[in-house]
Amino acid sequence: MGKFLVIVESPAKVRTIGKILGKDYLISATMGHVRDLPKNRMGFKVDENLVSEIDYVVITGKKQAIKDLKSKCKNVDLVYLATDPDREGEAIAWHVVEELKIDLSNVRRVVFNEITPDAVKGAFETPRDINKLLVDAQQARRLIDRIVGFPLSRYVTNNITGYTKLSAGRVQSVALQLIIDRENKIEKFKSQKYWQIKAILFCTKNNTKGNIFSAILQTKKSLKTGKGSSVQNVITEREEVEKIKADLVTAQYIVKAINVKEKHSSPPLPFITTTLQREASVKYRFNVNRTMRIAQQLYEGISIQGGDQEGLITYMRTDSRVLSKNAKDDIKKYITSNFGFEYVGSVKGKKITKVRGAQEAHEAIRPTSIFRTPSSLRKYLDSDQYKIYELIWNRTVSSQMADALYAITTVDICANSSTREYLFKASGSQIKFDGFKKLYSSMILEEDDNESDSKLPVLDKGENLSREKLDIDVRETKPPPRFSESDLIRELESEGIGRPSTYASIVSRIRDQMYVALEKNRFVPTKLGVAVSSILTRSFTDIVNINFTSDLENSLDAIATGEMDMPKFVGEFDNSFKESVKLAHETAEKIDMREDSGISCTKCGNPLLIIEYRGAKFLGCKGYPECKYSEPMQIGIKCPKCWDEQGGQLVERGSKRGVFYACNKWKPDGGCNYISNGEISNDSCSKCDSKLLKDKKGELDCIYCDRDNQTSEVAIKVDI
Ligand SMILES: [Zn+2]
Ligand SMILES: [Zn+2]
Ligand SMILES: [Zn+2]
Incomplete structure (x- = not known):
């Protein structure tokens, strides 16, 4: 048997994979990317609309790692590239091969979505060649960021007086614009006061004072003209409130109608990158980088039981909500034996969007074994790792559990004065079957008040009710909140900007610049940020906008599947962008920030x-x-x-x-x-x-x- 070299990107993966593959395999880490475009020049040419002569250089500090890999390559029969299973990982693998000048017949690419013995061994049984299309998609992103980044940075530096060096990037500028748009909305927002009228009622039948409950005033109707209007959240005049109050103090309250409906509440879908980031942010106030760092530790392997290191979750940069058949079967088994068969969810009604590009058919983020419960791992994980693992485990299991079932009762109550009829509504819900809620309650999903277990007393149609008191509250409409990190990512995602592998770096780049500040963990644009954004959106309308950015993501996906050609796409983009830059310089207006x-x-x-x-x-x-x-x-x-x-x-x-x-x-x-x-x-x-x-x-x-x-x-x- 020969000797093999396996190249991965991180030392933690070296240990986990080394344990699995045994002594014939030498494992070595690149420590992330090894090459990039040069820092101070474009680093490529465009001839006749085709990009050419891309001149990558070894990243500072990586020379030694490259030298080590080179010498290790000499003594092995075959080199396996086992970097992460996405475009980023594919590109790292390709750069390594290019830089080391390894003969392609001696190279195999292996891809696994989880670092477990089965998955890794399976991948080594079915190795493939490097997928140049995925590499091209990643190169195209890098080149276009360069094509846009250099001129944009120069443009803002030239046109804003008071700063010697400013930078601007393609996606960050769009994200900055989103933050500023939100700030403008908040500034323009005119808060409106309104009154909410609530009657606190109880039933008096059988001479017992029944449970107290509350009903909210919905509509009023004139008895003379028969004309009605909604009053919920719209009364703004004090006199009208006084009039209604006077009417309601003397009115007789009668149950007019009772309606009982069943309501299903479906479990959440398994985690993808953005939903994990959001949940960790809301529940634990983890910022995006922290969540991703911890998830990466869990993915790359944690030492459990006797020192053996194993990957505890699947790859954490994904936008697929699919679970593998094996995983689903295991989860079903777990639910059946721990909660009972009635808690196993049915497949129907799960909306799972199709995954782009078959080569990147990832899974959702899930535990590599559902039988490793959070509590069984407690002593092997630090507190952050435990929190994230528990979130993922709970979410994964509950996603395969049954719907929760509620009985929702709504009661119409009318109260008449001599001139008007008022209609109140009371609602209560009773849980009939807890389903997935037995295990999981997402803080984000609990916006729906109806699902809380609020009980109404047993009421009959036509029954008279007594009034305990009237609650009259002044309320105020509120402006939309500023973006937190995870709000911003959700916005980027819903606009089709960025991909799971880029969200975290977009956010940290925005934070590093002086264009936004964080106030109470939410983004506020700085004066400089507003100035930069205003000249960019004025002069580069075609580039710094949401549609262009999401179209570009789609083009990158098309390159990854071979529907579009990278050198041509980038070359044509370069040519048309040069025109925009020329035009922008001709119409430039300076802003003095001094x-x-x-x-x-x-x-x-x-x-x-x-x-x-x-x-x-x-x-x-x-x-x-x-x-x-x-x-x-x-x-x-x-x-x-x-x-x-x-x-x-x-x-x-x-x-x-x-x-x-x-x-x-x-x-x-x-x-x-x-x-x-x-x-x-x-x-x-x-x-x-x-x-x-x-x-x-x-x-x-x-x-x-x-x-x-x-x-x-x-x-x-x-x-x-
Ligand atoms: Zn001095
Ligand atoms: Zn002093
Ligand atoms: Zn002077």
Whole structure:
């Protein structure tokens, strides 16, 4: 038997797969992507509408990994590429082969959706060639992001004054636009007050005071004209409320009609990437990256029982809601023996959308074995892993359970005054069969109040009711909420933008830029974000819009299935986009984002403006370029080293490594060399009024008052 090299992308997968395959297989990790387009140039050519000469370079820090793989390749008979089962994984596999220049006859691609002995061994029995179509789809995404990203970034940098370097990307710009649209909606929203009138009633038959229940006023009708109108959520005038109240205090309440209906509540579908992210966000306040990181750990393998490592869930980047037949059979067995046969769900009525591209026919996210219950794994998982595993396990089992069944009772109650007839409605629901609810209650699905088990007393038609009291509430219509991370992803998904493998990176790129801020875990656009978005949507209407972005995703899918040709698609896109860029530059309008500091230039008297450079603010003369005066901006912190002698104060400085604070008495040829890497806070010192700095541990500190305890920090090179 020969020797084999298996290439995967992560060390955790190395351990899990190594255990399964045994000693004839040498497993090695690429640690993610190994090649990318070069950082500072386009990295490809377009000739006659065809993209060519794509010049990938090895990613910084990956040279050693490539060298290691190269030498390992020499001593084996066959190389297996076992990267993740999607376009991203296919592309990593292809890049490795290209970079290592392995003879294709010595390469096999193996794909498995879960890292279990059966799935992995099965995959090695049915290896295939690299699917170049999937690779092309991934390349097309990368190339188009490059074609759009470079000019867009240059365009916003050129046309927004006050910032030296700004960036803009294809999908992030659309996401930013969604955030701004929502903010505009919230600002324009006019909240409306309305009254809700509720009668608290009870029945009095058999001389017993029956259960109290409430009924909400729905309509009023004039007895004279017979004209009626709805009053629920629409009464806005106080006088009308008073009139109704006066009528209702003296009215007689009678049961007019009773209606009982059965209602089915269906279990949720199994998790896909976005629904898992949303549920973890709502239930545990996990951000998208955290959820994906934990899911990846569960997928790549956790050491259980005697140290054997096994993948606990299927691949976590998927938009398929399908479960394999084996998984379904196991779940059925589990439900039957733990809940009883009546809890097994029927197949009918499950709406499962077809999966695009047969090669990517993934499954939903599910446990690799349903018999590994969350509690049986408790001691092998950390608390985050346990939370995510439990969510997935509960969701998967309940998705195959029976509907919950309710009896919904609605009662019409009329109350007459001398001039009007009022109609109230009361409703109650009683659970007849709990079905999947025995196991699972999604926080997201519980918006429907009707499903709660609210009971009405037994009522008869024509029965007289007594009034306990009237509840009259003022309510207010509310604007739509700002987007949380997972709300934004849901919006992107429903607009057909992005794919399971890209959602998390879209969101983190938006967070990294200065275009949005997070307030209470929700996105708020910054002034700069609004400016960037306004010039992009004005000048690149065809690119920065939802339809273009979702059409592009469809084209990428078409490339993945071979219906479209990558070099031609990208080449044509490049040509037409060049036209848009040309047009945009011809019609460009600049936005000045510089703020007046209120200080005058000591050289020429013009106002000094606040200008940002590499994240640090400084003051520059409005008369630039005629007057070149500039000075660093003081931030209200006394220099602990030289304030006492020469009144030195800290100022913001920018460097390649980010913003830091340095003494304004520093000069290139000497002076005070104090610097601090702390983070400025809004709080001031109670003793000396200096602003407090936050250190690495997050503790607030007055560096001036605490100056005797300061260890002098090593000076780093100053750029300005
Ligand atoms: Zn000046
Ligand atoms: Zn100083
Ligand atoms: Zn102080």
